[in-house]
Amino acid sequence: MQELQWGLPVIGYLFLAGVGAGAYTVSSSVLLRGGGGGFSGDHFNIARYGALLAPIPLIVGTGMIILELETFQTAVAHGDISLLFRWINLFLTINLSPMSIGSWVLALCIIASVGYAYTFLSKESADGDDKNGLRHGLAWIGVPLGIAVAVYTGILLGAMPARPFWNSPVLALLFLVSSLSTGVAGILLLRALFGKHHKAPDGETHDASHKTASRATYLLASSDVLLIGFEILAIFLFILFANLTIGNPAKAVSVILPGGEFAAMFWIGVVVIGLLLPVLIELRYVIPTLLYHQPYAMPRGIEVAVCAVILIGGFMLRYVVVVAGQITGPMGI
Amino acid sequence: MKATATAISRRDLVAKIGKGAALVAAATAVPGKAKAALAQRAVHYAMVIDARKCTGCHACSVACKAEFEVPLGVHRSWVEYVEKGTYPNVSRNFLPRLCNQCSEPPCVSVCPTGATYKRKEDGIVVVDPDICIGCKYCMLACPYDARFINPNTGTADKCDFCLHRVTEGLEPSCVNTCQGRARIFGDLNDPNSEVAKLVATEPVTVLRQEMGTKPNVFYIGADHSDENDTRVPGQYIRVDTHRPILERR
Ligand code: SF4
Numbered sequence: 243m244q245e246l247q248w249g250l251p252v253i254g255y256l257f258l259a260g261v262g263a264g265a266y267t268v269s270s271s272v273l274l275r276g277g278g279g280g281f282s283g284d285h286f287n288i289a290r291y292g293a294l295l296a297p298i299p300l301i302v303g304t305g306m307i308i309l310e311l312e313t314f315q316t317a318v319a320h321g322d323i324s325l326l327f328r329w330i331n332l333f334l335t336i337n338l339s340p341m342s343i344g345s346w347v348l349a350l351c352i353i354a355s356v357g358y359a360y361t362f363l364s365k366e367s368a369d370g371d372d373k374n375g376l377r378h379g380l381a382w383i384g385v386p387l388g389i390a391v392a393v394y395t396g397i398l399l400g401a402m403p404a405r406p407f408w409n410s411p412v413l414a415l416l417f418l419v420s421s422l423s424t425g426v427a428g429i430l431l432l433r434a435l436f437g438k439h440h441k442a443p444d445g446e447t448h449d450a451s452h453k454t455a456s457r458a459t460y461l462l463a464s465s466d467v468l469l470i471g472f473e474i475l476a477i478f479l480f481i482l483f484a485n486l487t488i489g490n491p492a493k494a495v496s497v498i499l500p501g502g503e504f505a506a507m508f509w510i511g512v513v514v515i516g517l518l519l520p521v522l523i524e525l526r527y528v529i530p531t532l533l534y535h536q537p538y539a540m541p542r543g544i545e546v547a548v549c550a551v552i553l554i555g556g557f558m559l560r561y562v563v564v565v566a567g568q569i570t571g572p573m574g575i
Numbered sequence: 576m577k578a579t580a581t582a583i584s585r586r587d588l589v590a591k592i593g594k595g596a597a598l599v600a601a602a603t604a605v606p607g608k609a610k611a612a613l614a615q616r617a618v619h620y621a622m623v624i625d626a627r628k629c630t631g632c633h634a635c636s637v638a639c640k641a642e643f644e645v646p647l648g649v650h651r652s653w654v655e656y657v658e659k660g661t662y663p664n665v666s667r668n669f670l671p672r673l674c675n676q677c678s679e680p681p682c683v684s685v686c687p688t689g690a691t692y693k694r695k696e697d698g699i700v701v702v703d704p705d706i707c708i709g710c711k712y713c714m715l716a717c718p719y720d721a722r723f724i725n726p727n728t729g730t731a732d733k734c735d736f737c738l739h740r741v742t743e744g745l746e747p748s749c750v751n752t753c754q755g756r757a758r759i760f761g762d763l764n765d766p767n768s769e770v771a772k773l774v775a776t777e778p779v780t781v782l783r784q785e786m787g788t789k790p791n792v793f794y795i796g797a798d799h800s801d802e803n804d805t806r807v808p809g810q811y812i813r814v815d816t817h818r819p820i821l822e823r824r
């Protein structure tokens with residue numbers, strides 16, 4: 243097998259930037275839709291989890307990608323301070339390279355998400371407080387910025403004819419949907435772990451606040467079902483079109499098709515664990531509410547597990563895509 | 576040879592090239608005509624590699640290594656061996672490789688810092704090691720695997736058509752050393768140059784033409800088959816790249 247140019251730091255970065263961008267976008271749109279989106283009184287709480295989450299994976303992921311820069315590695319290996327901050331050169335210019343545009347968008351997204359998180363920092367923060375204007379302004383910016391970061395991670399890989407596995411417009415769509423889905427999973431996970439309204443459904447807390455809370459998680463979980471549905475569609479299109487394009491893309495995509503080097507990891511890790519398992523569990527709890535208007539009640543343990551497998555699946559997707567793209571290339575010479 | 580390694584810095588190109596030139600004083604004769612022509616019009620450097628004349632001796636690989644003190648394990652220039660057939664109908668062909676100095680270079684279009692750029696004056700694609708951040712995007716974008724990270728600088732590196740030599744009117748080091756005259760270098764814009772004549776009259780091919788990169792390294796008699804062609808029943812093909820990565824990518 244060939245050596246990899248982009249290894250775990252880039253895989254981790256693509257995944258974490260996706261989670262952060264997804265969480266920022268979801269949080270902003272939930273905040274902007276307000277109670278009108280069916281979230282009743284709880285939209286602010288959900289937006290708060292997303293806002294506090296978003297900057298962390300964005301910043302950690304960006305830190306990881308600097309580790310992958312060869313100038314940084316050389317600086318550490320040779321003790322050469324002058325190379326340590328060579329990455330600043332990214333911000334001394336702007337050109338049409340997806341990485342150049344992406345770096346600027348990512349930097350803006352990090353700044354905006356930190357500001358957005360700041361408006362939610364206080365425990366007393368509520369709709370209509372003194373930071374409301376700033377909060378809404380940053381939410382308006384957050385939707386397009388988050389989507390831009392998520393899409394750019396796909397374009398970054400997709401821009402090269404020399405890497406036929408990645409060279410597909412569907413990849414950007416796939417990464418966008420996966421970002422939103424992992425962003426929702428991140429928010430639901432925080433909520434399940436730290437949420438105070440969220441008592442076990444057999445407890446005696448069937449009061450109003452519990453109802454709004456579970457209504458809100460129901461809405462997020464059901465939109466997650468929809469997102470996972472879209473993701474399965476995007477994966478289907480990704481494989482189908484690569485396979486239909488006889489030659490380089492078909493040869494490249496064969497590494498994730500039955501018999502390929504990454505088939506098991508892709509179908510078990512990404513599709514079964516990351517998509518089918520969570521969507522089936524979520525449906526099990528969403529359908530009774532959807533069809534029979536029963537109260538939505540997913541036990542906390544299951545909620546945590548569902549979010550965890552969605553996040554694992556998101557990571558596996560980045561892993562398989564990044565590695566498969568590098569071990570495949572054009573045929574012939 | 577630190578001075579030559581940085582000779583392509585945009586910041587003080589002239590001064591550094593002066594230093595680089597001093598280091599290569601003992602090289603081959605200057606084609607005076609070419610040097611005079613340089614000053615007047617845009618040059619379009621190209622190489623023709625006549626694979627029929629290559630004996631796989633690796634003199635070019637070694638000359639290039641020596642010229643740039645290319646560290647162990649990485650190569651600006653290398654020679655691939657293509658073995659094919661089933662005994663007794665077998666053949667072994669050689670494919671000398673280097674950066675194609677593409678006219679539509681994907682390495683340039685992905686470089687986020689502008690460290691990689693195509694020189695307007697002669698079409699050579701260069702990396703400025705003072706700007707490059709070592710992100711490796713260009714290495715993934717190049718369809719020819721022509722790039723590597725120089726372990727001394729942590730920045731991208733590759734063949735630059737011996738910029739420090741050709742701007743002085745010298746031939747590239749690999750061309751200078753090739754005992755079979757398989758490598759021929761010159762200016763495509765000069766209709767009387769050997770490369771221009773060969774490209775005009777010989778059935779030249781380029782590598783991976785479908786990538787749309789418009790390479791400026793042309794081959795005569797190159798064997799374009801690789802392992803993927805073993806899909807033809809009974810066909811045995813083995814490609815040996817003489818690089819740490821034994822497969823092409
Ligand atoms: S061969 Fe590769 S490195 Fe050289 S100019 Fe073409 S794309 Fe760039």
Ligand code: SF4
Nearest residue numbers: 686707708710711713
């Ligand atoms: S490694 Fe250097 S030359 Fe290559 S794309 Fe990155 S900054 Fe540009």
Ligand code: SF4
Nearest residue numbers: 639652734737747749
């Ligand atoms: S032209 Fe110079 S740098 Fe390029 S392969 Fe030949 S010797 Fe090496």
